[in-house]
Amino acid sequence: MNGLLHEHLLGPEIIVDDGDSTTASVGGTKAASPGGRNLAWQFDMHGQWHRVYTTREAVLREVQGAASSSGNGTSFPSVQMRDIRQLDSAYSISDRPTILVRRQAILMNIDPIRAVIMRHRCIVFPGLQSDVSKLLEATFLAHLVESPDTPFEFTALEAVLSTITTWHATQVAQGQLEANVVLNTLDSADRPRDEFERLRVVQRRFDELKTRVQGIHSLLATFLDNDDDLHHLYLTKLHNDPMLYDDWRRFDADEATSLVEVYAQRTFTTLSAIVLQLTKANNTESSLHLKWTSKRNQLLLVDVPLKLLFVGMWIASFWTAAAAMNVESPWSNLDDGGLFFWCVFGGLALVGCGVFVAAVVYLRQRGIRVTFSAPMEVPSVAPTLASMLPTPGSGDVDVDSGRPALYFDATGTFSTQVVSRSEIFTRIQRAAADVPDVNDAPASDHPVDIPVRDGRLSDAKAISRGCASSQSTCGTFECSRRPSLSRTNRPYPCDSKPFSSIATRFAP
Numbered sequence: 260m261n262g263l264l265h266e267h268l269l270g271p272e273i274i275v276d277d278g279d280s281t282t283a284s285v286g287g288t289k290a291a292s293p294g295g296r297n298l299a300w301q302f303d304m305h306g307q308w309h310r311v312y313t314t315r316e317a318v319l320r321e322v323q324g325a326a327s328s329s330g331n332g333t334s335f336p337s338v339q340m341r342d343i344r345q346l347d348s349a350y351s352i353s354d355r356p357t358i359l360v361r362r363q364a365i366l367m368n369i370d371p372i373r374a375v376i377m378r379h380r381c382i383v384f385p386g387l388q389s390d391v392s393k394l395l396e397a398t399f400l401a402h403l404v405e406s407p408d409t410p411f412e413f414t415a416l417e418a419v420l421s422t423i424t425t426w427h428a429t430q431v432a433q434g435q436l437e438a439n440v441v442l443n444t445l446d447s448a449d450r451p452r453d454e455f456e457r458l459r460v461v462q463r464r465f466d467e468l469k470t471r472v473q474g475i476h477s478l479l480a481t482f483l484d485n486d487d488d489l490h491h492l493y494l495t496k497l498h499n500d501p502m503l504y505d506d507w508r509r510f511d512a513d514e515a516t517s518l519v520e521v522y523a524q525r526t527f528t529t530l531s532a533i534v535l536q537l538t539k540a541n542n543t544e545s546s547l548h549l550k551w552t553s554k555r556n557q558l559l560l561v562d563v564p565l566k567l568l569f570v571g572m573w574i575a576s577f578w579t580a581a582a583a584m585n586v587e588s589p590w591s592n593l594d595d596g597g598l599f600f601w602c603v604f605g606g607l608a609l610v611g612c613g614v615f616v617a618a619v620v621y622l623r624q625r626g627i628r629v630t631f632s633a634p635m636e637v638p639s640v641a642p643t644l645a646s647m648l649p650t651p652g653s654g655d656v657d658v659d660s661g662r663p664a665l666y667f668d669a670t671g672t673f674s675t676q677v678v679s680r681s682e683i684f685t686r687i688q689r690a691a692a693d694v695p696d697v698n699d700a701p702a703s704d705h706p707v708d709i710p711v712r713d714g715r716l717s718d719a720k721a722i723s724r725g726c727a728s729s730q731s732t733c734g735t736f737e738c739s740r741r742p743s744l745s746r747t748n749r750p751y752p753c754d755s756k757p758f759s760s761i762a763t764r765f766a767p
Contacts, residue, residue: 300383300392302418304411306403308396315343318375318382325377326363335491335504337362346373346384356478360488363498365416369423369478370471374415378494381415395422410495413518420522427472428529431536434464438536442543455544462540469533476530479523489515567618571611 296312322338338361345357346368356369365376371391373384383395399418406414438461445454482488490507492515497503503510661677 297385299385300387300395302381302383302399302415304379304403304414306400308399313382315340319343321380322361322364322375322377325379326361335362338364338366342366343375346375355474358478358482358488360491362491362504363494365412365492365494367416367419369419369475371426372419372423374419376412376415376419376494378410378412378498381411381419383419391422391426394426395419398422398425410493412492412494413514416492417518417522420518423475424522424525424529427468427475428525428532431465431468431472431529431532434461434468435532435536437461438465438540442539445543445547455547458540458544462537465533465537465540469530469537472526472530472533476523476526479519479526483516483519483523486512489519563622564615564619567615568611570618571614574614575607575611 296314296317298310299313300308301311301313302308319338319340326337342359342361343366345359346366354370357367358369359366363377367374367376371387372395373386375382375384381399387395395418398421399415402409402414402418402421441454441457441461445458487507489512490510491497491504492512493503493510496510497507661679661682663675664678665673666676666678667673
């Protein structure tokens with residue numbers, strides 16, 4: 260009873276049934292399903308899926324049971340309750356997405372999906388939106404039909420990652436339509452009023468998407484560098500041979516690496532689209548600020564000379580007001596045919612003009628231009644900024660696209676060529692396969708030493724590793740005499756042959 264009460268109080272607040280999100284409230288407290296259980300999705304390896312009522316404790320017991328059936332002679336950690344709690348945002352330290360690889364379980368908490376993947380079953384926790392749940396169901400079935408021989412853990416992992424990346428890409432595409440309408444309206448409106456507020460709403464929305472997608476991309480990129488977790492994704496293989504837990508270097512993780520790399524590239528494509536849209540919005544806002552600043556400066560240029568004229572007229576009106584006061588003055592009874600009036604009028608006009616000219620000269624001496632003419636039209640910066648931006652399809656770069664690289668040969672000459680990663684891999688394999696057949700040159704015991712520029716230590720390490728496996732040229736790192744295995748599992752010493760292959764290095 261205490262366990263059920265614990266699950267009732269700490270369980271998720273939203274219960275999803277038939278794609279509809281409903282929330283029950285009794286006395287201000289969220290009510291869970293009967294018995295403290297919550298409705299979750301369950302997918303199996305036969306392509307069947309259904310909704311079941313379960314608890315976190317039940318999921319923990321099921322995962323621990325699957326791990327115990329694989330043997331206990333391993334130091335790899337099993338799933339604990341704290342790992343299950345990581346799937347709930349109420350107990351996670353941060354909102355960053357996480358992928359925890361435990362013994363016979365993969366725990367994923369990537370918005371909007373929280374799932375536990377086992378070798379024969381996948382449990383998705385409640386809280387999904389209706390569109391996400393439908394997309395997840397369709398993706399699961401599609402991957403099971405497409406690759407029936409693939410281990411279930413990879414099918415489930417690919418289905419979850421595909422759903423997440425597709426859902427975020429859809430959110431970005433919908434946001435781009437709204438953003439383009441707002442940007443076009445701002446660009447054509449003479450007096451934008453509500454458009455600025457709409458632009459800020461769009462920017463906030465894309466900032467949120469950028470934060471989420473960037474977190475997913477960072478997670479996948481970091482996961483690619485973790486060989487331990489990549490090898491332990493093979494739940495079925497580790498279940499069939501538990502000794503691989505402590506000696507996982509006996510097999511390659513190429514399939515897992517390729518799967519994670521594909522979706523890391525997809526998230527990067529989505530992230531590039533978000534950054535491009537934010538850049539367009541910021542450039543449009545900057546262009547509008549420049550445009551309205553120019554108009555405000557034009558109004559100031561007209562306002563200053565008008566104020567100077569008013570100052571001159573005020574000085575002239577002061578003298579006329581002083582002469583028209585109802586007091587005795589020597590000019591009260593002056594009868595000269597209006598000569599005095601016109602002289603005073605002309606003198607005051609000259610005083611007003613003199614004040615204006617003196618003020619203009621004074622301001623120009625200090626670099627302030629005073630004129631009634633309109634300022635020079637400021638050209639729009641939008642075309643220039645647009646030409647500096649990448650094209651919309653630039654973010655969708657193929658993983659195996661070519662890039663410029665420096666090509667060195669045995670004679671010391673070099674050239675620039677466009678090569679791809681697959682071509683580099685093919686050349687290394689070809690060089691490794693041809694090593695035993697090279698008999699036309701004497702062996703050399705002197706290591707090849709090519710200086711490497713400062714700050715490119717990682718490049719030197721990469722070239723050094725290539726030398727140990729495929730007889731490529733090294734950097735400042737000398738090849739040792741330890742035997743290495745090629746792709747065909749044939750041992751050979753790396754420095755037993757002359758400097759006959761190539762060294763390819765990507766240009767900066």
